[in-house]
């Protein structure tokens with residue numbers, strides 16, 4: 362071998378080695394055979410579809426697609442495939458109880474550390490993912506940022522869970538939703554970190570910035586938790602400051618006057634539907650303001666018949682006026698009646714969440730509209746629809762599969778057999794298989810970095 366051919370052979374060998382390395386590093390390809398694939402946006406289904414997934418993203422969707430050589434094939438031809446579900450208003454790191462705190466969460470905050478609550482949230486996230494919830498808006502009452510920590514931990518690959526859109530700490534005027542004693546307020550600063558007191562424009566700006574600095578992806582304001590709630594100008598200030606960090610604002614609303622101020626300010630989401638009138642609904646529809654009504658069903662473990670009737674009527678009115686509705690629960694409690702009637706076993710956080718369908722059914726809302734609320738409207742309200750949600754090329758590969766057809770029987774959503782998150786199978790044949798989601802370190806994103 363002369364010198365030149367020797368060099369050439371060496372070059373060839375290096376190139377070949379690179380090609381082999383590149384091939385071994387190319388993301389795995391998965392092909393899903395979907396018996397029926399639902400597009401909740403249009404309320405339609407197509408049969409016998411193939412979804413090609415490369416790594417974390419969807420590459421192609423269609424009938425009769427060629428399955429690439431070497432692709433892993435997942436056969437869901439007996440199931441209905443649809444996007445993952447969204448709870449647009451919940452609290453994963455707060456669990457108030459009948460014992461010892463008599464459902465008074467002011468006391469839960471005193472007895473449960475942020476660290477304990479973060480672990481509760483991690484468990485809740487796994488349970489919710491098991492029931493098909495791939496996106497959660499977690500809007501406050503999470504101690505000292507348990508919510509943003511959970512988002513980071515899931516994104517970094519420590520554990521499985523939904524995509525969490527956390528608000529950080531709820532921003533409100535003096536007291537937040539608490540009514541503390543002077544001693545606890547002045548000498549122990551008891552309101553923080555459940556709430557940030559922000560009483561002036563400067564304090565509102567600082568509070569919004571602090572939440573975003575610590576990982577919030579949405580901002581939550583107490584519009585009218587106290588009689589001295591926020592004015593239209595103050596809400597607008599929060600909205601414009603949040604926009605600088607790419608965050609939209611939800612307003613907790615509990616009075617008709619507060620609702621009107623939030624609507625006038627052009628808020629993104631109104632949380633809680635109880636104080637809203639048909640006129641508010643009309644204006645929300647006109648302005649495209651999302652409603653996270655937190656529509657609690659009447660169950661043996663929660664609620665009263667009278668409250669349920671009112672919740673159903675409000676939800677019905679909002680639907681009739683064409684408000685962009687989201688599925689939302691405000692779940693943040695637990696008691697020992699949360700058991701399955703037939704088996705006597707505990708209902709999971711996911712089962713308790715999807716049980717809110719009862720309210721939607723009682724309001725007579727058609728299944729395709731419920732399906733749109735719990736998927737597409739949720740992705741929009743969470744402000745992630747450009748990257749995650751719809752089963753379309755370029756999107757993160759999040760999807761679920763159920764038996765039956767949720768377009769005609771919404772309770773099919775209670776029978777989630779398959780869950781995929783970021784292209785990884787979390788549940789198959791009705792069984793959780795989370796081991797691939799656990800890692801010994803932050804394998805996906807460097808820790809601590811601002812990742813919006």
Ligand SMILES: [Zn+2]
Nearest residue numbers: 450452500691
């Ligand atoms: Zn809430």
